[in-house]
Amino acid sequence: MPKSTADAGEQSGTPDHEEWAEVRRVIGEILPGVTESEMTADRHLEQLGADSVDRVEIVLALKDGFGVREPLKSFENVPDLQSLVRFLHTSRTR
Template structure:
């Protein structure tokens, strides 16, 4: 396992924890789905992104996250910019 893969795995674990906190009814998080597809409304999505930015020490405008198409790309986005 490369360090990058390890980071992606760790990031995905945190994404799953945060999504579960905010959307307790969601048990399965397929990588190809958008947060909207998991039932997150606009408030939920912003709350999830804020929690992830805080956890990984990521500084980025919300518009950058709006362009991320699915959970896999969200994980990659966070892994690239994580400062922790």
């Protein structure tokens, strides 16, 4: 399992740097008080201060940006940012 976002992009079949950058960009737009250094792979959106409306906005923006057609409910049990990026990556490539 990758320990950092840099490691994640280096492994086959895992999200790349651009995908992580897009997730960070969207989170930063919706949660402007969160710094990029706080957006670590092991953090959940709630830990970054996202309330339920923020989380829905983030997921909808990411679904649009990644061209993912999974239902919103599919994102409910994503435990952390690393899992979110992986889910987006695998859903995008299906």
